[in-house]
Amino acid sequence: MRLFVSGLRKLVRRPASWVTLGMLVGLLALILIAVGGTANERVNATREAAAKSLITFPEAYDRILQFITGLGGLFAVIYGAAIAGSEWGWGTLKSAVARGESRVKYMLISYVSVAVMIGVGLLITFAVGVLAAIFAAHLANVSTSGLGDSATLGGLPERLLKGWFAVVEEGALGFTIATLARSQLAGIGVGIAFYFGESFATIVLPDIVKYLPFSVANAALATTSTSTGGGGIFAANTDVLSPDQALLLVGVWLIGALVVAAVFSDRAEITG
């Protein structure tokens, strides 16, 4: 418990936490307000309808969540890599180990703290996104009557939970990559490359990519039979697994990534 509370305190005080959250929230709000401000200026009716669906409730709830799990997934990779990499790069893991702390416990609890921060960030981003969508709807003269749609609101906690689970899995990948690289920068770089690499791979290897971590994270929240592949919102559409299958694979990737990070941390020689 001491380690977990300490982990949270460190993350709350860490500028990277607020910079990451600020960028995600800022981008989401900016996009929604820009859509609201320009929705009625579009000459193409199809595009206008697509734009307005982002700020029309109750569909907007899902759109906001998909944005968070898409771009938020990339941010989670970077964030997870930054946290794990700094433990090695700054030598703070070394200090804890030299005090008799368990390496596995230290690393896993560090990630539990990251997962909690991701959850808080997701809720804040979602709340700001909803507020921005309401504001954008007013700008575009779109009705907000669907805001209180009971069926959607009833399923929202489950959708948020699944979204959090998916983003946590993506963060775990960054965390593990940085642990293996023992470096923030290397972890972030490889994590980003992996994220976009998976999206590009959907073009040539769609049948394989749908089982890969970023694709299953997106598929876990998909409401249609096609969705974005790896690389979230940047990826080409591809056939996806069913949400239940995808959720199961999200769990497999999450546990697998953390097991690799734990085993590596336990076996690694801590030098430098």
Added chain:
Amino acid sequence: MSGTAGLALATRGLRKNYGSRHALDGLNLSVPMGVVYGFLGPNGAGKTTTMRVLTGLVHSDGGTVEVLGKPFKRGDRHRLFDVGALVESPTFYPYLSARANLRELAASGAHVPSKRIEELLDLVGLCDRANDKVQGYSMGMKQRLGIAAALLSDPKLLLLDEPANGLDPAGIVAMRDTLRALASQGKTVFISSHLLAEVQVMADVVGIVAAGKLVREGPLKELLSMQGVVKVRVRPNLVDSAIKSLQPLAAADRLIESDREEGWLAVHVSADRAEDVNQQLAGAGIFASGLESGTDLEMLFLELTGGQAVGGEGTFVGLGAPANGSATTGKETAA
């Protein structure tokens, strides 16, 4: 482990390889309880590797370690709850203050009462800057904070790697006093250092390591008593005659020519025989222009380690001996 009773720290046959290089090659250390132990060795001799093994950061390839009388194996991390360590450079979260760093570090390992953090900040003289972010600290301030971090759990055994690094003279004196005070309380302080003068004034017992092996270990006074030296300066053109005249005083292989150009000779005899050395030279018609006597850890160190760095890390050689005649190159002559 046999013969380790009463020892705070003991290693037997400790081995660690990095590829084909033997960083530790059967190291046998015996660190008594309640002493300041100076762990000396040239660059690459295995000092830091030893510290890493003793703190569980790297795993040995063979041999045994006992910490505070109990075996310390791979799964025995709880043994470190009674150990404080500063290994290599001090490490902290740069965006946190000194106080916050100590608090977060205290969340790992053994339980630490919160008042202990304030005591330690006071001890290392960082109270005034305790709320400043560590990223703005000088190296010396980080070193002080590192020492405070090592003391967090009020350890029975303190392992410090180059603790004087970056400290100003006042800081070094304060650290020395603190470590001596800890030893007087029955705690054991194990200091790895290359600052021989610092160790000479602080340590009770020293161990000298070279090429991953212990080459000498024992109470400092005892080792130095066997390491008397009289340094004498003569005209450079009389060096050969001086060596010849001094042969009866010291065994041939113990007469070290320090610096032929400056005319300094180091004669390995008891420090109280300076008068004999002077008399011997005068009897040969050679008059000394300088005479120093004493016991010298540096001499002992250079003699035992061959004055060379091992492990390919290199050392400074051949830049000329200092004017005080210290045997920088340790060249021995057979008269």
